[in-house]
Amino acid sequence: DQQVKQNSPSLSVQEGRISILNCDYTNSMFDYFLWYKKYPAEGPTFLISISSIKDKNEDGRFTVFLNKSAKHLSLHIVPSQPGDSAVYFCAAKSERSGGYQKVTFGTGTKLQVIP
Amino acid sequence: EPEVTQTPSHQVTQMGQEVILRCVPISNHLYFYWYRQILGQKVEFLVSFYNNEISEKSEIFDDQFSVERPDGSNFTLKIRSTKLEDSAMYFCASSEVRQGGGYTFGSGTRLTVV
Numbered sequence: 001d002q003q004v005k006q007n008s009p010s011l012s013v014q015e016g017r018i019s020i021l022n023c024d025y026t027n028s029m030f031d032y033f034l035w036y037k038k039y040p041a042e043g044p045t046f047l048i049s050i051s052s053i054k055d056k057n058e059d060g061r062f063t064v065f066l067n068k069s070a071k072h073l074s075l076h077i078v079p080s081q082p083g084d085s086a087v088y089f090c091a092a093k094s095e096r097s098g099g100y101q102k103v104t105f106g107t108g109t110k111l112q113v114i115p
Numbered sequence: 116e117p118e119v120t121q122t123p124s125h126q127v128t129q130m131g132q133e134v135i136l137r138c139v140p141i142s143n144h145l146y147f148y149w150y151r152q153i154l155g156q157k158v159e160f161l162v163s164f165y166n167n168e169i170s171e172k173s174e175i176f177d178d179q180f181s182v183e184r185p186d187g188s189n190f191t192l193k194i195r196s197t198k199l200e201d202s203a204m205y206f207c208a209s210s211e212v213r214q215g216g217g218y219t220f221g222s223g224t225r226l227t228v229v
Binding site: 043045089103106107 | 119156157158160163170206208217218220221222223
């Protein structure tokens, strides 16, 4: 039951360039989308989120774009830095379904930023 | 910055033994969660807990699993009779009651069942 899909398991980008991580979802009930970053031996760290009523949210070097009709979102990191090298998880939740806000994660994309 | 604390960081146990994984969520958070990640796989939802009861659980969270908030600070996950396939990183998380908020995850407990 892959409700949140990240089709690229890995991505390599040169330092200073843009990193674009993609995510697709199937559940129309999702109304919040989140990106988490995970380093080895650490828990996922919340990065940025976007509500389904928006199509863009920006926070510093990180921008998330949402295309509801295509059920697609992407995370842009610009400029990419070596410290951004990590696994990035796309995640989604439905706040309409209850207050406990269960989050469904994608399989992750391993980003490597090459100095 | 407030943290979610998990202990132990690594637990090795024999198949069939009981294990208890411990978590201290952020003090003003009201929702608590357990997730797990089998090596190389995605982060999977196990259970959510609110107001001293389970809000939702996944198919993974069968009768071998239980959660408890024994006092005002700890949140525990018990596996009664561990199986080899329970080997994974187990992450505790907590969240506030607000829209759009992300969880705060702990660093995880690596459970190895031998």
